[in-house]
Amino acid sequence: MTLAALLLGALVAVAAVLIVARPFLREPETKDDRLLPRGELEDRRLALAEERDRALAALKELEFDHRTGKVSDDDYRAALGPLRRAAADALRALEPRAQSGRERVAFPERQ
């Protein structure tokens, strides 16, 4: 039993080594072994995308809350403008052609 157990244990170890070594066995040599670098530009794009989604979701939520009577007409009108501006700014900043160049990706003004 002990020998069988040890053999099985060795089998588990070998299988583990194979699983761990798999990326190197599949690509013994590679031209590019770097992890995808995340530059400042990508960070800004992501922040803007989050900003855009947040503003769009807030607009949707405001609309729904207004319909359900949770937000009064006055409150609705007061909140709508800044939210629309925030969404538009984020969308504009994310649009490469309108900005004509990646360096134009910038944060919209805070509401």
Next chain:
Amino acid sequence: MPELGRAALVVTLGLVLYAVLAGGWAAARGRRRLALSARNALVAAFCSTLVASLVLWAALWRHDFSFTYVSDHTSRKLPLGYSLAAFWGGQEGSLLLWLLILTGYCALAVWLTGRSARGLVPWVVPVLGLVASFFAFMLVVVSSPFATQLAPADGAGMTPSLQNPYMLAHPPLLYLGYVGLTIPFAFGMGALLSRQTDERWIVATRRWTLSAWAFLGVGQLLGAHWAYTEIGWGGYYAWDPVENAALMPWLAATAFLHSVMIQEKRGMLKVWNMILVALAFCLSIFGTFLTRSGVVNSIHSFSQSPLGSWFLGFIVFIVVATALLIWVRLPLLHARTKLESLASREATFLYNNLLLVAFCLTILWGVMWPILTEAVRGTPSTVSKPYYNFFLHSFGLPLLLLMGIGPLVAWRRASLRALGRTFLVPFGVALAVGVALLAAGAGSSLPGLLAYTFSAFVAASIALEFTRGTRARRSLADESWPGAFASLIARNRRRYGGYVVHAAVLMLAIGVAGSSAYQTVREQKLMPGQSMTIDGRTLTYRGVQQRQASNAQEFRAVVDVSIGGGHVTTLYPGKNVYPVEQQTSNEVSIYHDWRNGGDLFTIADQIDKSGAVYFKVLVKPLVNLIWLAGFIFVGGSLIALWPDAAEQRRLAARYAPEAAVA
């Protein structure tokens, strides 16, 4: 085959250490293949831990008493289900279950999020590996379930209170919750390490947090029901340190689930969310430290063991490392928006968070008090039920009220006029219920009266949310009422799933208030043929029955219950004598009155040779709402967890690398 179990655990330890070292190096140096290799190590660690677990299960199945663990926790007479459940009935086996779930979660998490959180996962792998390394080290070096001995003829058996069907479900569910909190913690720390403090770590772990929280909640509820039906003292929660140990991370995770929404909606509370995710994780480890160290007296804890100091060291390390990491990364965690008004949805979330965390910390203080007083004065001093009840009332009742207020308040800012309009109906309902309850005599308990009045407010608020939402959907899409209702939930599962969970918490609150504030207790010694009455019910004791079960001798008092002269049911409270374990257990008998949700709960505290029995009888109004709440809780959690295809498409577009500005 203990050697195979030991070898598999050594392999696991090697793999998770590799995940820490190679994963850390790969993330810091940006090595793609090494990062993948470290990720694979976590997957392989799950496989080798599974092998070790199967070895232990096989030994339990075969009653292989050459395994010390098997002989310590089972016997030949123990039914098979309990023999297999003994896997988590002892210190070493439950640690192995922890590692099995942890490595399983790690493998699944890095596998599932490898695409959506591509940049983050290489940093998450070493954090997960570090936590797994601690548990693997404990199993290999400190507390192995594969210790062997000369096989005795029979084992010591299982503690009688563990011989209950809940033993099959409660511990694994609780562990799924405890261990699940590792995933959001690891992603949070990975986000800090990699400086990627955007929402990606939250998005990647949203379902992990919710499922861990749901498992922890259901696990606790099952544990409460287990205590209620098995321990035989007439209650379901005793503020025991180990019970509190499960409640604390659940409270912290509840706060996190709410505050994370503010980060998603408003980009605020980034630091607070990091603190909360770390707090929830540390409390889950602290819980297992309490259970395993023997520093507190609890019926749930394992015997004294050398594990305590290791756990304490690990907790200190995690707390210091996390605090330092958050401190170093503070500049990346600044909010770019501010709270606009104290009367807004995000403000109510903030109040909810403060109350939840305050409640959690007061429980922590109560749990630590005996440890601290023993360290300072040499003798432990404990805090008891009144301490916890005081804070339950102080924080729990406002929390209950906030559950009704929050959904009625708009995001960002709510005007007084809008608030007045939305609050009108729930306030009116609460007032009417409060007055009616006072007239009905419920004023005998102020906390009970407040709990019911606030519950009415919350119920009206939830009903209003669903009604208004359905009406709005109907007007938008010209659907039927059921169609509009279904599409309302389908289009915003998190929100409406959350409201269903709120309804479950509401039922729980009503059940707890009813069964604690308005319960009736009577104790009486009866001879056969004698009767006692309680709350209009007459209990007549007929005599004692005796039966031999496979692993115990059962004694049952036969009690006829009648109301107004009419026979309602017969109850059989009694005791079981376990000869192998040399222990006796109380076996309660309960009559569930489904018409009013209450229970008639009977305990045969002492059975004399003369045939006299000391009975303890409780009438617990509305207690069954607590268990019913569990089903609604699961339903609400499933609604919130259910994948939303539209949202997934939006998130995929947001995080796809090709979405980068060309």
